Amino acid sequence: MGIVRLDNLLAVVMLSGIYSLISAGLFVTLDAVDVAFTEASVGGGIATVLMLATLALTGDTEKQGKGKLQFMPLAVVAVTGALLIYGTLDMPSFGDAMAPIHQHVAPRYIAEAPQTTGIPNIVTSVLASYRGYDTMGELAVIFTAGIGVMLILGTGRRRDD
Protein backbone atom coordinates (compact mmCIF):
# COMPACT_ATOMS: atom_id res chain seq x y z
CA MET A 1 0.00 0.00 0.00
CA GLY A 2 2.86 2.32 0.84
CA ILE A 3 4.18 1.90 -2.71
CA VAL A 4 0.93 3.21 -4.19
CA ARG A 5 0.53 6.12 -1.79
CA LEU A 6 4.06 7.51 -1.87
CA ASP A 7 5.06 10.41 -4.10
CA ASN A 8 8.80 10.00 -3.62
CA LEU A 9 9.84 7.49 -6.28
CA LEU A 10 13.19 6.75 -4.62
CA ALA A 11 11.35 5.41 -1.59
CA VAL A 12 9.06 3.43 -3.90
CA VAL A 13 12.06 1.72 -5.55
CA MET A 14 13.56 0.90 -2.16
CA LEU A 15 10.25 -0.52 -0.90
CA SER A 16 9.84 -2.73 -3.97
CA GLY A 17 13.41 -4.00 -3.52
CA ILE A 18 12.62 -4.89 0.09
CA TYR A 19 9.41 -6.56 -1.07
CA SER A 20 11.42 -8.68 -3.52
CA LEU A 21 13.78 -9.75 -0.76
CA ILE A 22 10.89 -10.67 1.54
CA SER A 23 9.19 -12.71 -1.18
CA ALA A 24 12.52 -14.46 -1.79
CA GLY A 25 12.41 -15.47 1.88
CA LEU A 26 8.84 -16.66 1.34
CA PHE A 27 9.97 -18.87 -1.57
CA VAL A 28 12.65 -20.39 0.65
CA THR A 29 10.05 -21.38 3.24
CA LEU A 30 8.04 -22.96 0.38
CA ASP A 31 11.17 -25.03 -0.49
CA ALA A 32 11.54 -23.33 -3.89
CA VAL A 33 15.20 -22.46 -3.46
CA ASP A 34 15.91 -21.92 -7.17
CA VAL A 35 13.03 -19.45 -7.50
CA ALA A 36 14.12 -17.67 -4.32
CA PHE A 37 17.62 -17.34 -5.69
CA THR A 38 16.33 -15.76 -8.89
CA GLU A 39 13.98 -13.42 -7.06
CA ALA A 40 16.70 -12.21 -4.69
CA SER A 41 19.27 -11.58 -7.42
CA VAL A 42 16.99 -10.20 -10.14
CA GLY A 43 14.17 -8.56 -8.17
CA GLY A 44 16.21 -7.36 -5.23
CA GLY A 45 19.44 -6.61 -7.08
CA ILE A 46 19.43 -5.88 -10.79
CA ALA A 47 15.89 -4.49 -11.04
CA THR A 48 16.51 -2.08 -8.16
CA VAL A 49 19.76 -0.83 -9.70
CA LEU A 50 18.10 -0.33 -13.10
CA MET A 51 15.16 1.49 -11.52
CA LEU A 52 17.60 3.77 -9.69
CA ALA A 53 19.39 4.44 -12.99
CA THR A 54 16.06 5.33 -14.56
CA LEU A 55 15.29 7.69 -11.69
CA ALA A 56 18.65 9.38 -12.16
CA LEU A 57 17.59 10.03 -15.75
CA THR A 58 14.04 11.15 -15.13
CA GLY A 59 13.88 12.69 -11.64
CA ASP A 60 12.55 11.19 -8.44
CA THR A 61 9.23 12.83 -7.69
CA GLU A 62 5.91 11.82 -9.14
CA LYS A 63 4.06 14.28 -11.31
CA GLN A 64 0.85 15.46 -9.64
CA GLY A 65 -2.20 14.05 -11.39
CA LYS A 66 -5.47 15.81 -11.96
CA GLY A 67 -6.78 14.53 -8.63
CA LYS A 68 -10.13 13.64 -10.17
CA LEU A 69 -11.43 10.10 -9.75
CA GLN A 70 -11.50 8.39 -13.15
CA PHE A 71 -14.18 5.74 -13.49
CA MET A 72 -13.25 3.98 -16.73
CA PRO A 73 -9.87 2.59 -15.53
CA LEU A 74 -11.45 1.65 -12.20
CA ALA A 75 -14.19 -0.29 -14.01
CA VAL A 76 -11.66 -2.13 -16.22
CA VAL A 77 -9.56 -3.11 -13.21
CA ALA A 78 -12.60 -4.25 -11.23
CA VAL A 79 -13.95 -6.39 -14.08
CA THR A 80 -10.55 -7.98 -14.75
CA GLY A 81 -10.07 -8.71 -11.06
CA ALA A 82 -13.54 -10.25 -10.79
CA LEU A 83 -12.84 -12.49 -13.81
CA LEU A 84 -9.54 -13.65 -12.32
CA ILE A 85 -11.15 -14.45 -8.97
CA TYR A 86 -13.94 -16.30 -10.80
CA GLY A 87 -11.24 -18.31 -12.59
CA THR A 88 -9.67 -19.42 -9.33
CA LEU A 89 -12.93 -20.80 -7.93
CA ASP A 90 -12.58 -24.27 -9.47
CA MET A 91 -8.84 -24.54 -8.86
CA PRO A 92 -7.68 -27.28 -6.46
CA SER A 93 -6.95 -26.10 -2.96
CA PHE A 94 -3.40 -25.04 -2.08
CA GLY A 95 -1.07 -27.94 -1.39
CA ASP A 96 -3.53 -30.58 -2.70
CA ALA A 97 -1.47 -33.62 -3.70
CA MET A 98 -4.15 -34.83 -6.13
CA ALA A 99 -4.10 -31.58 -8.15
CA PRO A 100 -3.57 -32.18 -11.90
CA ILE A 101 -0.23 -30.35 -11.84
CA HIS A 102 1.18 -32.99 -9.47
CA GLN A 103 -0.27 -35.91 -11.44
CA HIS A 104 0.67 -35.14 -15.05
CA VAL A 105 4.41 -35.33 -15.79
CA ALA A 106 5.88 -34.32 -12.45
CA PRO A 107 6.00 -37.87 -10.97
CA ARG A 108 7.89 -39.06 -14.06
CA TYR A 109 10.41 -36.22 -13.76
CA ILE A 110 10.95 -36.91 -10.07
CA ALA A 111 11.26 -40.66 -10.64
CA GLU A 112 13.61 -40.73 -13.58
CA ALA A 113 15.32 -37.33 -13.93
CA PRO A 114 18.32 -38.16 -11.70
CA GLN A 115 18.96 -41.42 -13.57
CA THR A 116 18.47 -40.26 -17.17
CA THR A 117 20.33 -36.97 -16.88
CA GLY A 118 22.83 -37.87 -14.16
CA ILE A 119 22.05 -34.57 -12.39
CA PRO A 120 20.76 -34.52 -8.81
CA ASN A 121 19.05 -31.12 -9.04
CA ILE A 122 15.71 -31.90 -10.70
CA VAL A 123 14.98 -28.22 -11.36
CA THR A 124 18.12 -27.89 -13.47
CA SER A 125 17.46 -31.06 -15.42
CA VAL A 126 13.86 -30.07 -16.15
CA LEU A 127 14.82 -26.55 -17.21
CA ALA A 128 17.75 -27.46 -19.40
CA SER A 129 16.79 -30.87 -20.76
CA TYR A 130 13.08 -31.72 -20.59
CA ARG A 131 12.09 -28.11 -21.19
CA GLY A 132 15.06 -27.19 -23.37
CA TYR A 133 12.94 -25.38 -25.92
CA ASP A 134 11.35 -23.17 -23.27
CA THR A 135 14.69 -22.17 -21.82
CA MET A 136 16.00 -21.40 -25.30
CA GLY A 137 12.99 -19.17 -25.87
CA GLU A 138 13.58 -17.38 -22.56
CA LEU A 139 17.21 -16.82 -23.46
CA ALA A 140 16.13 -15.39 -26.82
CA VAL A 141 13.72 -13.08 -24.97
CA ILE A 142 16.53 -11.78 -22.73
CA PHE A 143 18.77 -11.30 -25.75
CA THR A 144 16.03 -9.42 -27.59
CA ALA A 145 15.35 -7.28 -24.54
CA GLY A 146 19.02 -6.32 -24.39
CA ILE A 147 18.99 -5.37 -28.07
CA GLY A 148 15.79 -3.38 -27.52
CA VAL A 149 17.36 -1.38 -24.70
CA MET A 150 20.41 -0.72 -26.87
CA LEU A 151 18.21 0.51 -29.71
CA ILE A 152 16.15 2.82 -27.51
CA LEU A 153 18.82 4.23 -25.20
CA GLY A 154 21.86 3.93 -27.47
CA THR A 155 24.90 1.79 -26.81
CA GLY A 156 26.45 4.14 -24.25
CA ARG A 157 29.12 5.25 -26.69
CA ARG A 158 29.92 8.95 -26.80
CA ARG A 159 28.94 10.52 -30.07
CA ASP A 160 31.65 12.96 -30.98
CA ASP A 161 30.34 14.68 -34.06
Add this chain to the structure above:
Amino acid sequence: MSMLHRHFILRITTKLLMPFILMFALYVQFHGDFGPGGGFQAGVIFGAGFILYALIYGIDAAEKVTPPGLIRAVMALGLLLYVGVGYFGMFLGGAFLDYNVLRHDPVHGQHLGITLVELGVGTTVAATMITVFFSFAGRMRRGKRPE
Protein backbone atom coordinates in the same frame (compact mmCIF):
# COMPACT_ATOMS: atom_id res chain seq x y z
CA MET B 1 37.18 12.67 -11.43
CA SER B 2 36.34 13.78 -7.91
CA MET B 3 34.37 10.52 -7.62
CA LEU B 4 37.67 8.66 -7.56
CA HIS B 5 38.92 10.49 -4.50
CA ARG B 6 35.76 10.30 -2.43
CA HIS B 7 34.09 7.12 -1.17
CA PHE B 8 37.37 5.65 0.01
CA ILE B 9 35.77 2.86 2.06
CA LEU B 10 33.35 1.93 -0.73
CA ARG B 11 36.17 1.66 -3.25
CA ILE B 12 38.34 -0.56 -1.06
CA THR B 13 35.38 -2.76 -0.09
CA THR B 14 34.41 -3.16 -3.74
CA LYS B 15 37.93 -4.15 -4.61
CA LEU B 16 37.91 -6.74 -1.83
CA LEU B 17 34.46 -8.09 -2.71
CA MET B 18 34.85 -8.34 -6.49
CA PRO B 19 36.78 -11.65 -6.61
CA PHE B 20 34.33 -13.25 -4.19
CA ILE B 21 31.29 -12.10 -6.16
CA LEU B 22 32.70 -13.43 -9.43
CA MET B 23 33.84 -16.65 -7.74
CA PHE B 24 30.38 -17.14 -6.25
CA ALA B 25 28.83 -16.58 -9.68
CA LEU B 26 31.05 -19.25 -11.19
CA TYR B 27 30.23 -21.58 -8.29
CA VAL B 28 26.51 -21.07 -8.87
CA GLN B 29 27.06 -21.64 -12.59
CA PHE B 30 28.93 -24.93 -12.37
CA HIS B 31 27.36 -26.22 -9.18
CA GLY B 32 23.83 -25.68 -10.51
CA ASP B 33 23.65 -29.40 -11.29
CA PHE B 34 23.92 -30.31 -7.63
CA GLY B 35 22.58 -27.37 -5.63
CA PRO B 36 20.23 -24.49 -6.24
CA GLY B 37 21.24 -22.17 -9.03
CA GLY B 38 22.08 -22.39 -12.69
CA GLY B 39 23.02 -20.30 -15.66
CA PHE B 40 20.43 -17.58 -15.16
CA GLN B 41 21.23 -16.81 -11.53
CA ALA B 42 24.95 -17.10 -12.16
CA GLY B 43 24.74 -14.69 -15.08
CA VAL B 44 22.85 -12.16 -12.99
CA ILE B 45 25.38 -12.35 -10.14
CA PHE B 46 28.30 -12.11 -12.56
CA GLY B 47 26.73 -9.09 -14.23
CA ALA B 48 25.93 -7.53 -10.85
CA GLY B 49 29.61 -7.77 -9.90
CA PHE B 50 30.61 -5.66 -12.89
CA ILE B 51 27.71 -3.27 -12.33
CA LEU B 52 28.95 -2.73 -8.77
CA TYR B 53 32.39 -1.99 -10.17
CA ALA B 54 30.90 0.49 -12.64
CA LEU B 55 28.85 2.17 -9.90
CA ILE B 56 31.85 2.73 -7.65
CA TYR B 57 34.69 3.35 -10.10
CA GLY B 58 32.73 5.07 -12.86
CA ILE B 59 31.72 4.01 -16.32
CA ASP B 60 35.03 4.83 -17.98
CA ALA B 61 36.97 2.45 -15.73
CA ALA B 62 34.35 -0.25 -16.18
CA GLU B 63 34.44 0.08 -19.97
CA LYS B 64 38.17 -0.60 -19.83
CA VAL B 65 37.55 -3.86 -17.96
CA THR B 66 34.61 -4.95 -20.10
CA PRO B 67 34.74 -3.30 -23.52
CA PRO B 68 31.14 -2.78 -24.71
CA GLY B 69 31.85 -4.21 -28.14
CA LEU B 70 33.23 -7.41 -26.65
CA ILE B 71 30.29 -7.68 -24.24
CA ARG B 72 27.83 -7.34 -27.12
CA ALA B 73 29.63 -10.10 -28.98
CA VAL B 74 29.56 -12.33 -25.88
CA MET B 75 25.84 -11.62 -25.54
CA ALA B 76 25.20 -13.15 -28.97
CA LEU B 77 27.76 -15.91 -28.38
CA GLY B 78 25.84 -17.38 -25.41
CA LEU B 79 22.63 -17.77 -27.41
CA LEU B 80 24.65 -19.18 -30.30
CA LEU B 81 26.21 -21.75 -27.96
CA TYR B 82 22.75 -22.82 -26.81
CA VAL B 83 21.34 -23.14 -30.31
CA GLY B 84 24.62 -24.63 -31.50
CA VAL B 85 24.36 -27.46 -28.96
CA GLY B 86 20.85 -28.06 -30.26
CA TYR B 87 21.95 -28.24 -33.88
CA PHE B 88 25.02 -30.31 -33.00
CA GLY B 89 22.72 -32.97 -31.55
CA MET B 90 20.74 -32.87 -34.80
CA PHE B 91 23.97 -33.20 -36.77
CA LEU B 92 24.84 -36.33 -34.78
CA GLY B 93 21.53 -37.90 -35.70
CA GLY B 94 19.25 -36.94 -32.80
CA ALA B 95 16.44 -34.41 -32.53
CA PHE B 96 17.01 -30.68 -31.95
CA LEU B 97 18.36 -30.16 -28.39
CA ASP B 98 18.66 -33.94 -27.96
CA TYR B 99 21.64 -34.36 -25.62
CA ASN B 100 21.62 -38.17 -25.59
CA VAL B 101 23.69 -38.38 -28.77
CA LEU B 102 26.43 -35.97 -27.65
CA ARG B 103 28.38 -38.78 -25.98
CA HIS B 104 28.36 -42.54 -26.32
CA ASP B 105 26.59 -42.87 -23.00
CA PRO B 106 23.22 -41.03 -22.93
CA VAL B 107 23.66 -39.99 -19.28
CA HIS B 108 27.04 -38.43 -20.01
CA GLY B 109 25.55 -36.80 -23.09
CA GLN B 110 22.76 -35.28 -21.00
CA HIS B 111 25.25 -33.99 -18.46
CA LEU B 112 27.49 -32.44 -21.10
CA GLY B 113 24.53 -30.94 -22.95
CA ILE B 114 23.04 -29.38 -19.82
CA THR B 115 26.40 -27.97 -18.74
CA LEU B 116 27.01 -26.38 -22.13
CA VAL B 117 23.49 -25.02 -22.39
CA GLU B 118 23.68 -23.52 -18.90
CA LEU B 119 26.99 -21.93 -19.83
CA GLY B 120 25.28 -20.35 -22.83
CA VAL B 121 22.48 -19.04 -20.61
CA GLY B 122 24.96 -17.64 -18.09
CA THR B 123 27.11 -15.78 -20.61
CA THR B 124 24.17 -14.24 -22.43
CA VAL B 125 22.44 -13.15 -19.21
CA ALA B 126 25.60 -11.63 -17.73
CA ALA B 127 26.45 -9.80 -20.96
CA THR B 128 22.88 -8.54 -21.35
CA MET B 129 22.81 -7.18 -17.78
CA ILE B 130 26.10 -5.34 -18.30
CA THR B 131 24.97 -3.99 -21.68
CA VAL B 132 21.66 -2.75 -20.32
CA PHE B 133 23.44 -1.00 -17.46
CA PHE B 134 25.96 0.58 -19.84
CA SER B 135 23.10 1.83 -22.01
CA PHE B 136 21.47 3.55 -19.03
CA ALA B 137 24.76 4.93 -17.79
CA GLY B 138 25.81 6.15 -21.23
CA ARG B 139 22.52 7.97 -21.53
CA MET B 140 23.18 9.68 -18.19
CA ARG B 141 26.67 10.71 -19.25
CA ARG B 142 25.42 12.19 -22.50
CA GLY B 143 22.69 14.04 -20.66
CA LYS B 144 25.16 15.71 -18.30
CA ARG B 145 27.44 17.05 -21.00
CA PRO B 146 26.53 20.54 -22.23
CA GLU B 147 25.80 20.23 -25.94
